Amino acid sequence: EAGVTQFPSHSVIEKGQTVTLRCDPISGHDNLYWYRRVMGKEIKFLLHFVKESKQDESGMPNNRFLAERTGGTYSTLKVQPAELEDSGVYFCASSIRDTQYFGPGTRLTVL
Amino acid sequence: AQKVTQAQTEISVVEKEDVTLDCVYETRDTTYYLFWYKQPPSGELVFLIRRNSFDEQNEISGRYSWNFQKSTSSFNFTITASQVVDSAVYFCALKQGSNYKLTFGKGTLLTVNP
Numbered sequence: 665e666a667g668v669t670q671f672p673s674h675s676v677i678e679k680g681q682t683v684t685l686r687c688d689p690i691s692g693h694d695n696l697y698w699y700r701r702v703m704g705k706e707i708k709f710l711l712h713f714v715k716e717s718k719q720d721e722s723g724m725p726n727n728r729f730l731a732e733r734t735g736g737t738y739s740t741l742k743v744q745p746a747e748l749e750d751s752g753v754y755f756c757a758s759s760i761r762d763t764q765y766f767g768p769g770t771r772l773t774v775l
Numbered sequence: 776a777q778k779v780t781q782a783q784t785e786i787s788v789v790e791k792e793d794v795t796l797d798c799v800y801e802t803r804d805t806t807y808y809l810f811w812y813k814q815p816p817s818g819e820l821v822f823l824i825r826r827n828s829f830d831e832q833n834e835i836s837g838r839y840s841w842n843f844q845k846s847t848s849s850f851n852f853t854i855t856a857s858q859v860v861d862s863a864v865y866f867c868a869l870k871q872g873s874n875y876k877l878t879f880g881k882g883t884l885l886t887v888n889p
Binding site for chain 1: 789810818882
């Protein structure tokens, strides 16, 4: 069974540009999550989807971040416009219930 | 509010030594879950174990063992006879019973030297 996949693995953009990260969850997992780890800090929760609905987006830092999960399958996280402080590793996870399985992350560098 | 503290930022051991990674948590919930994840150099977070708040039995899986003590709010992880392949960042995480978000500690970087 394929695990959680994320694309791209790395992205380097300039401040002010737009970046879209993609996450494909494990097949059959209705719950999908985004987390972020900024350098030297904890991994922090961003938001949670149940199928295509946003269940909890309390961790989204501001309105420059937009997450979608059309059709309840894969999800995208768009950052527009990117700022320097958005640099970090963005993890996606999926679950059926309590145990979340993580992808390899996307390392975003904003210059 | 909930919080996870991993006081050990980095640990370095020599192969075959035993090593314990500490995790202390804070939560007001009576129902919660604790997790350990391993992040090898390749970057992905690998699930190792889940424990719920009503199950204080210690768990052993091969060279790995976990000691859950509610009295001290700790969920420590021991690797017996460490190997070079155990080198990774290890994260402890907490989930309240009422929602899905994980609260992570800052992680402990374990280096096992040959």
